[in-house]
Amino acid sequence: MRRRFGMILPALMLLIFLLLLLAATRHFFSQHQLTQASHGADYEKAYHLAVGGLESIDVLLLKAVDFINDGRPGSFPKLEKAPAELKPILKGLLDSDGQITPREAKTSLDSELFKHLQQDFENYSSLKVEIELRKLENLFASPIGPGLLTDEREMKVMIMLHAEASVHGAFARVYRYREAKVVNILPPVVGKFVLFLREQGSLGADTVQDSISGKNQVSDSPLLLYAGDSCSSSSLEPAQSRQFFDRQGWVFLGSEAPWNLGCGPGGGDDNFASVLPGNSARLFAIPEADTFSDIDCLSYYSQPEFIFKELRESDYHEVMKDCNADDLMSARIRIAGSADRPTPTVVLGKAISRWTLLQGLMNELTDLYAPFPRLDENSFSGNAWPGMTVEAVGRVRDNFAGDYQRYRERMSSIVEESCNAANLRVMALRDPDLSSQIGLTPGQLPADLPAASERALVDRQGVSFFKMNHGSLYQLNCSDGRKLFDGNLADLEDLGYLRARVGQKFATAAEFFKKIENEKQDCILNDVYYVAGDLEINRSIAAENGCGGMLLVEGNITIREPVSAPAKEPVVIISLAGNLRVATAQPVEAALIALKGTIFIESSSTISGLLAARNMGMSRVPGLQRRNVTYNENLDVTDAEACFRSFRLYMKREGVTFVR
Amino acid sequence: MFAKKGFSTVELITVSAVLSIVITLWYFAYSQTRMSADELEDEQSFQALSSALVGELRRDIRSSFTINPTGPNRWEIETVSTDITSLPVKATVVYELSADQQKVYVTRSGKVKTYDFSETTDGKKITFNIVP
Numbered sequence: 001m002r003r004r005f006g007m008i009l010p011a012l013m014l015l016i017f018l019l020l021l022l023a024a025t026r027h028f029f030s031q032h033q034l035t036q037a038s039h040g041a042d043y044e045k046a047y048h049l050a051v052g053g054l055e056s057i058d059v060l061l062l063k064a065v066d067f068i069n070d071g072r073p074g075s076f077p078k079l080e081k082a083p084a085e086l087k088p089i090l091k092g093l094l095d096s097d098g099q100i101t102p103r104e105a106k107t108s109l110d111s112e113l114f115k116h117l118q119q120d121f122e123n124y125s126s127l128k129v130e131i132e133l134r135k136l137e138n139l140f141a142s143p144i145g146p147g148l149l150t151d152e153r154e155m156k157v158m159i160m161l162h163a164e165a166s167v168h169g170a171f172a173r174v175y176r177y178r179e180a181k182v183v184n185i186l187p188p189v190v191g192k193f194v195l196f197l198r199e200q201g202s203l204g205a206d207t208v209q210d211s212i213s214g215k216n217q218v219s220d221s222p223l224l225l226y227a228g229d230s231c232s233s234s235s236l237e238p239a240q241s242r243q244f245f246d247r248q249g250w251v252f253l254g255s256e257a258p259w260n261l262g263c264g265p266g267g268g269d270d271n272f273a274s275v276l277p278g279n280s281a282r283l284f285a286i287p288e289a290d291t292f293s294d295i296d297c298l299s300y301y302s303q304p305e306f307i308f309k310e311l312r313e314s315d316y317h318e319v320m321k322d323c324n325a326d327d328l329m330s331a332r333i334r335i336a337g338s339a340d341r342p343t344p345t346v347v348l349g350k351a352i353s354r355w356t357l358l359q360g361l362m363n364e365l366t367d368l369y370a371p372f373p374r375l376d377e378n379s380f381s382g383n384a385w386p387g388m389t390v391e392a393v394g395r396v397r398d399n400f401a402g403d404y405q406r407y408r409e410r411m412s413s414i415v416e417e418s419c420n421a422a423n424l425r426v427m428a429l430r431d432p433d434l435s436s437q438i439g440l441t442p443g444q445l446p447a448d449l450p451a452a453s454e455r456a457l458v459d460r461q462g463v464s465f466f467k468m469n470h471g472s473l474y475q476l477n478c479s480d481g482r483k484l485f486d487g488n489l490a491d492l493e494d495l496g497y498l499r500a501r502v503g504q505k506f507a508t509a510a511e512f513f514k515k516i517e518n519e520k521q522d523c524i525l526n527d528v529y530y531v532a533g534d535l536e537i538n539r540s541i542a543a544e545n546g547c548g549g550m551l552l553v554e555g556n557i558t559i560r561e562p563v564s565a566p567a568k569e570p571v572v573i574i575s576l577a578g579n580l581r582v583a584t585a586q587p588v589e590a591a592l593i594a595l596k597g598t599i600f601i602e603s604s605s606t607i608s609g610l611l612a613a614r615n616m617g618m619s620r621v622p623g624l625q626r627r628n629v630t631y632n633e634n635l636d637v638t639d640a641e642a643c644f645r646s647f648r649l650y651m652k653r654e655g656v657t658f659v660r
Numbered sequence: 661m662f663a664k665k666g667f668s669t670v671e672l673i674t675v676s677a678v679l680s681i682v683i684t685l686w687y688f689a690y691s692q693t694r695m696s697a698d699e700l701e702d703e704q705s706f707q708a709l710s711s712a713l714v715g716e717l718r719r720d721i722r723s724s725f726t727i728n729p730t731g732p733n734r735w736e737i738e739t740v741s742t743d744i745t746s747l748p749v750k751a752t753v754v755y756e757l758s759a760d761q762q763k764v765y766v767t768r769s770g771k772v773k774t775y776d777f778s779e780t781t782d783g784k785k786i787t788f789n790i791v792p
Contacts, residue, residue, distance in 0.1 A: 025700070
């Protein structure tokens, strides 16, 4: 029987093949979809891993910036003193000297947290976070104003964190960036001065009627300037003098008219009294040509004394009765601290110190003093000498053989000399004759005595510590050699270029206070702020953690509440075009600047920082209330270390995150 | 005995019937397979397109400052991009669903990118919405 082949089997096999093909196609597409979904899931994991890494480093970045902005000396050198967790970030932001320095390369960061994050995701994951500090531009376009020189270390930068994560080959890259400013919060140039006044204005610098009898007798409360370190008479070693004077807060008194600054006794209270050039009497033997030489127990004496109203009265033998009332007025500003805390300083400008030199006869047996009154030539010829009988007048005139010029050398008088001459008296001079001299002049000083500053020039000559420094061309240098200013200090008025430092701007004071208020409702400064209008500080504001800050106000500023800088960090308050009024007796720890306007001190006040203005006004406060300005040496722009400590990296706390 | 030559009518009819059934089955299976393949291809294309669109949108949203609806089917996203020096710069990206609801236009730095779903949805309208 012949075998017969059918068609059914091949047909069935074909059908099965087609069905398998269909199933395979289905499977292929399904698997592709699954792979795609899996990749999408892996990408999401990688994204969240990258965000986790970014956030963990971002927290550290904010801490690192806070640490950089801590200007307290104890936190330097930064790379050495930084907590271990912040060191990798600081290495990405600072150079080996600790200066904020942009660079080309990114710095890779690591954190213990990364390992935990990776474990939380997949074994086959990786996470890399880097930090980049890139310079965008210099903060200031040059030139910025007459004489002013800028620091190229002040700049705009971008800080960017790069986070790259992968999970099973799916990569996610997340970035967070912030624009930041590297600024120096010190006030330019004027930061060197505890008092900087471009002109006298209507201050009436020498109009205090002082008294030796008591506070209530004093017509006004003078402003005491404490320029830095205290130094008593004959205590400053010559080898230390340059360093000492260069560290002090200086005084600039502009204008061509001299500033007469009489030394007053502050009601007899050393806390308010001026620092006198010396307060001990020096005795001189009476020359044989003088008739009083016949009396062995008599000597001439000279004694520096304050200027006060009682010098015209009988207690003081009316020695200054011949003076005009104006001649017996003393200064509203005590340049070098007070008698109980002298802080010698260097004055730039035509500043004259005035004090009384009491002279006359001294009886060494009775220890009595008989001062010769100040007289003009006509009075000398007459018999009506203040405080003396006619007989005594005759004997004294005979002593000088009726020669007024000889009497004049020995009579009491008002001495006028450069304010800086008083600095001679703090020098510890080895020569006892020099030490005891009252009228010491710079020419008498030892040749090896450093007499000029290395930080400033006036008309191309080094600023003298002992002579008057008046000129039209001033040059200010930092201790590291950088030139800070080259021009006339009296012309320094426009600080508008500092707006480039501003990090936060406000149209109104209310907006400003709202912004700086923290959750405890304290107002904290830690940036450079700008307020477009006037600003009344009617809430206490503070700096903290050594950060400090700067406040630029276009209009007028009134300070009614305390401003505190507990770590003596620089806090700078500037009115760019208006006036600044201090209307609180509470402590104001800030540099107060109004170079186009007036700083007005309304009542008693305690300021730690400096004052700089076109001119100054003070209300009359009789009875001696405390009014003082204590220099904050952290504001010293000529000190390279203080300057270095004042660089800040200001940026918004919130960064901008994006993915690529 | 005569040798049997050719097929009987019954045989021919039977074979024809079987062949018809097989061809019918084969055609049915083939057309089903093609249809499924086409559907899958469309679905795959749709998935790929929508995945790319959502990926781009997700990236923009994750980098965004603001998302503003500026029309019934139009949204402006203010986002961050990078310039040629890799510096971040602000950029505005516009997402817009076409009037026929078949395409999504993404305008970035003046360049328009079109996500065309018309060939993947078989004429059906798509839904595209960004909820800020």
